[in-house]
Amino acid sequence: xxxxxxxxxxxxxxxxxxxxxxxxxxxxxxxxxxxxxxxxxxxxxxxxxxxxxxxxxxxxxxxxxxxxxxxxxxxxxxxxxxxxxxxxxxxxxxxxxxxxxxxxxxxxxxxxxxx
Amino acid sequence: xxxxxxxxxxxxxxxxxxxxxxxxxxxxxxxxxxxxxxxxxxxxxxxxxxxxxxxxxxxxxxxxxxxxxxxxxxxxxxxxxxxxxxxxxxxxxxxxxxxxxxxxxxxxxxxxx
Numbered sequence: 001x002x003x004x005x006x007x008x009x010x011x012x013x014x015x016x017x018x019x020x021x022x023x024x025x026x027x028x029x030x031x032x033x034x035x036x037x038x039x040x041x042x043x044x045x046x047x048x049x050x051x052x053x054x055x056x057x058x059x060x061x062x063x064x065x066x067x068x069x070x071x072x073x074x075x076x077x078x079x080x081x082x083x084x085x086x087x088x089x090x091x092x093x094x095x096x097x098x099x100x101x102x103x104x105x106x107x108x109x110x111x112x113x114x115x
Numbered sequence: 116x117x118x119x120x121x122x123x124x125x126x127x128x129x130x131x132x133x134x135x136x137x138x139x140x141x142x143x144x145x146x147x148x149x150x151x152x153x154x155x156x157x158x159x160x161x162x163x164x165x166x167x168x169x170x171x172x173x174x175x176x177x178x179x180x181x182x183x184x185x186x187x188x189x190x191x192x193x194x195x196x197x198x199x200x201x202x203x204x205x206x207x208x209x210x211x212x213x214x215x216x217x218x219x220x221x222x223x224x225x226x227x228x
Binding site for chain 1: 149156157158159160161164204206212214215216217218219220221
């Protein structure tokens with residue numbers, strides 16, 4: 001069974017640009033969550049999507065947005081990039097139908113560098 | 116009040132020894148406490164998880180101890196192996212929001228052969 005697939009794995013952008021990251025969840029998983037990982041702030045929750053609806057959102061500015069498609073694939077977008085947005089962006093999928101087990105299956109991440 | 120504090124930041128243990136990582140939380144509404152393991156270049160992977168209705172959970176060499184009154188929980192790795200060398204994160208989630216995890220800062224574990 002294929003795991004969570006994130007693309008691209010690495011990308012470099014300059015300040016002010018925007019970026020779109022893609023995530024394909026494990027087949028059958030309908031919930032997708034996004035996390036930002038940095039050396040300074042650690043792992044921080046961005047948002048969660050289920051059935052194309054955002055269920056929860058972390059404490060990030062409006063420049064960070066996301067969406068989920070009918071096939072459960074998800075994208076996140078960061079507009080007007082800042083140097084501090086350099087991070088590893090992790091996508092995780094899970095089976096919300098199970099009794100709140102909460103197990104997240106993470107992808108290997110998209111490493112964004114903002115110059 | 117949403118923070119989860121993790122210690123130590125790094126830990127070096129001899130092969131066969133016991134590794135202990137501690138976490139503390141403030142928000143008593145947290146009701147799900149997982150531990151994740153992350154190897155370099157990989158995403159975190161769930162290791163073991165506990166809910167506050169039990170004080171201990173064991174899976175193989177990994178044990179979570181949970182102290183609800185002290186608002187603390189810890190991970191014990193028995194018979195630590197070089198393959199256990201990784202970064203470990205504790206986390207906590209509110210009821211009904213198990214996928215919105217608040218993570219600790221991580222502990223880099225090195226097990227010497």
